[in-house]
Amino acid sequence: MITLTIDGEEVTVSEGTTILEAARRINIKIPHLCYMDGLVPHGACGICLVEVEGERNLTRSCVRPVQEGMKVYTSNARIRNIRKMLIELLLSDHPTDCFTCDRSLNCELKELASNLGVKNIRYEKTLNQRKKDETSLAIIRNPEKCVLCGRCVRVCNDVQTVGALDFANRGAELIVTTGLKKGLGNSECVNCGQCIHVCPVAAITEKKSIDDVWKAISDPAKHVVVQEAPAVRVALGEALGLPPGTLVTGKMHAALKKLGFDTVFDTNFSADLTIMEEGSELVKRIKEGGALPLITSCCPGWVKFAEHFYPDLLQHISTCKSPQQMFGALAKTYFAEKAGLNPANIVSVSVMPCTAKKFEAQRPEMCSSGYRDVDYVLTTREIASMIKEAGIDFENLPDEPAERLMGYYSGAATIFGVTGGVMEAALRTAYKLITGYDLEDIDIEPVRGMRGVRTSSVEANGMTLRVAVAHGLGNARKLLEEIRKGNSPYHFIEIMACPGGCVGGGGQPLGFDITLRNTRGRSLYKEDKNLPCRRSHQNPAIEKLYMEYLGEPLGEKSHHLLHTSYTPRNGVTDLNEILEICSKRA
Amino acid sequence: MTLSIIKENIKGIETEEEKLRIFCELHKIIETYKGSTGAPIRILQKAQELCGYLPEPVLMLISKELNLSLSRLYSILTFYHFFTTVPKGKYVIQVCKGTACYVKGGQKILDTLKRDFNLEPGGITEDGKFSLDMVRCLGCCGLSPVIAVGNDVYRKVKPSQLKDILSKYK
Numbered sequence: 001m002i003t004l005t006i007d008g009e010e011v012t013v014s015e016g017t018t019i020l021e022a023a024r025r026i027n028i029k030i031p032h033l034c035y036m037d038g039l040v041p042h043g044a045c046g047i048c049l050v051e052v053e054g055e056r057n058l059t060r061s062c063v064r065p066v067q068e069g070m071k072v073y074t075s076n077a078r079i080r081n082i083r084k085m086l087i088e089l090l091l092s093d094h095p096t097d098c099f100t101c102d103r104s105l106n107c108e109l110k111e112l113a114s115n116l117g118v119k120n121i122r123y124e125k126t127l128n129q130r131k132k133d134e135t136s137l138a139i140i141r142n143p144e145k146c147v148l149c150g151r152c153v154r155v156c157n158d159v160q161t162v163g164a165l166d167f168a169n170r171g172a173e174l175i176v177t178t179g180l181k182k183g184l185g186n187s188e189c190v191n192c193g194q195c196i197h198v199c200p201v202a203a204i205t206e207k208k209s210i211d212d213v214w215k216a217i218s219d220p221a222k223h224v225v226v227q228e229a230p231a232v233r234v235a236l237g238e239a240l241g242l243p244p245g246t247l248v249t250g251k252m253h254a255a256l257k258k259l260g261f262d263t264v265f266d267t268n269f270s271a272d273l274t275i276m277e278e279g280s281e282l283v284k285r286i287k288e289g290g291a292l293p294l295i296t297s298c299c300p301g302w303v304k305f306a307e308h309f310y311p312d313l314l315q316h317i318s319t320c321k322s323p324q325q326m327f328g329a330l331a332k333t334y335f336a337e338k339a340g341l342n343p344a345n346i347v348s349v350s351v352m353p354c355t356a357k358k359f360e361a362q363r364p365e366m367c368s369s370g371y372r373d374v375d376y377v378l379t380t381r382e383i384a385s386m387i388k389e390a391g392i393d394f395e396n397l398p399d400e401p402a403e404r405l406m407g408y409y410s411g412a413a414t415i416f417g418v419t420g421g422v423m424e425a426a427l428r429t430a431y432k433l434i435t436g437y438d439l440e441d442i443d444i445e446p447v448r449g450m451r452g453v454r455t456s457s458v459e460a461n462g463m464t465l466r467v468a469v470a471h472g473l474g475n476a477r478k479l480l481e482e483i484r485k486g487n488s489p490y491h492f493i494e495i496m497a498c499p500g501g502c503v504g505g506g507g508q509p510l511g512f513d514i515t516l517r518n519t520r521g522r523s524l525y526k527e528d529k530n531l532p533c534r535r536s537h538q539n540p541a542i543e544k545l546y547m548e549y550l551g552e553p554l555g556e557k558s559h560h561l562l563h564t565s566y567t568p569r570n571g572v573t574d575l576n577e578i579l580e581i582c583s584k585r586a
Numbered sequence: 587m588t589l590s591i592i593k594e595n596i597k598g599i600e601t602e603e604e605k606l607r608i609f610c611e612l613h614k615i616i617e618t619y620k621g622s623t624g625a626p627i628r629i630l631q632k633a634q635e636l637c638g639y640l641p642e643p644v645l646m647l648i649s650k651e652l653n654l655s656l657s658r659l660y661s662i663l664t665f666y667h668f669f670t671t672v673p674k675g676k677y678v679i680q681v682c683k684g685t686a687c688y689v690k691g692g693q694k695i696l697d698t699l700k701r702d703f704n705l706e707p708g709g710i711t712e713d714g715k716f717s718l719d720m721v722r723c724l725g726c727c728g729l730s731p732v733i734a735v736g737n738d739v740y741r742k743v744k745p746s747q748l749k750d751i752l753s754k755y756k
Contacts, residue, residue: 581606582610
């Protein structure tokens, strides 16, 4: 243990602790910008400078480990002046469109400038002229606003191990960019949107569909249907000023009706459907000897990650479409038929906690209804801003249900929104499919929680079903490498790209804090507990769908509407082939 | 051969067989340095010797073999002035922008090259004949402003002479 004094107060911390962390223990908040909990400190911005007695230069407290007897000062005239100057320098090439900026109400740079008492900028305004990167279907980068803190670079490389973003050039020319500046849309970016969560300013945002959706709603010739993902109901309230984790299912449906959507359904319905198909697929693969472990396919970030980095494992991924896309395919077939509507006049909108869903909806194969299955994807943040724009008093809305036909759901569906939830939901149904009986204790605690990788097993008919769950793509690699080496002991694996699962998706209210995400997740488990139906196979709306339209899970119609295939990306197979030729010649 | 990466252009390499030969050379280079300290930089340097510049397919192969993202590799290569992802021309024009040459009109030469030949520092003409580098001193400040085309040095250059000078190179 190491004892030091910070601003005259003694504190004892373990070796390796940084000054910034030690200061927090005694409630001293050192201002910082590039530092962020959950990311490896980088020491880029200099805002967290402190003075150490006996040292000539100030030091960056986020990267400086404590030393025995150290005397640290976190705020004096010299420090305050330098911090102000650093902010002024950042502001000298930062756009001033604050009123219309995406982050006008939650800009960390603005907050810092205000907190640090920056009242005038002594430097000449010299805006850089960097072009927006609009190559991606999901995420827009505006390098003009970038403050080069490197948080996006760290989350993309260290947490997600995708490596789409990095610094390039040096000195005054330093920028954050993609490989060869080809743009996110031409990179390995999986559209998880974690970079949006960590960006302190509006340099990274989602590609918005708000205008398109308003236009569809106000077009009397169009019938606009909307679906909402599980994780939206525990985050939308938060985005509109309620405490984090508030469950707002009923208010959410009511608000959507008020916004003018013609039919309000719920993605949870198709989450139950996913379980029926995926559970059946798992049982079939076990019985008939298909590729195991089976890996979930509801997360489009994970799917694109696999297509880039694990093209050799694509046969392990379930062929089931995600709940969003299953819903989309049914909206323009099953629903159109039931409601007597021309599918050409249906506009299918989804509200998602996710940025990758925007990409998924645009995948060329997602047209199995004969039309674009999902026309527009809105994030939780976008729908919150539409609700505000419409002047809806969200907090005081009465609860309303979704339309039953494609809106009734089980508790198994709602926990899709949190890491481990799909696994738990699948086990509840797979057990029934294997044994013919319902699993009695359906709260499967070992797959819950926020540990990076969790494993469990369930006994079913004398067989041990081994399962694993990973969230965050860096964690997923651990399970994937096992499969590659041929020593994976599991039958079924759930992978979610975002830390925390969809509750921490790239479209959620901003925040990279895992405890905040956990709070949202716990609300989903609470909703599950309180629902009358908690097993997907007992959802009466799903039973009706199979009886009146689809036939049976994995049947012909299901195969056409609800299943898909995957393609290796970025020339990985080409490169492998070339390497093979090279080694042969060598 | 249907490999899309083979179809990507590498300047100066015409046939697919030639490209494959380049990839095999590159593979050997990577094998030699893989795992050693500073491997990416050494490999980039050898790769640039091999192709004259760092074309995209070459970077993709290095990225794959070193298990290093393309963005990280790009980060490394853009840090050093030595590396270039743009091919060099048949003749490299060097324009001095050292103090003396700058005072005597080096910048005007650069402006003229941009205006009349659409050539900027780091760039190459459309026909691939000339590429342009800006340098800090060619060691003959008394003759400023100085430019060099290939191995030929031109002294006290006026922007109006550029057309004549460059027309000598076929």
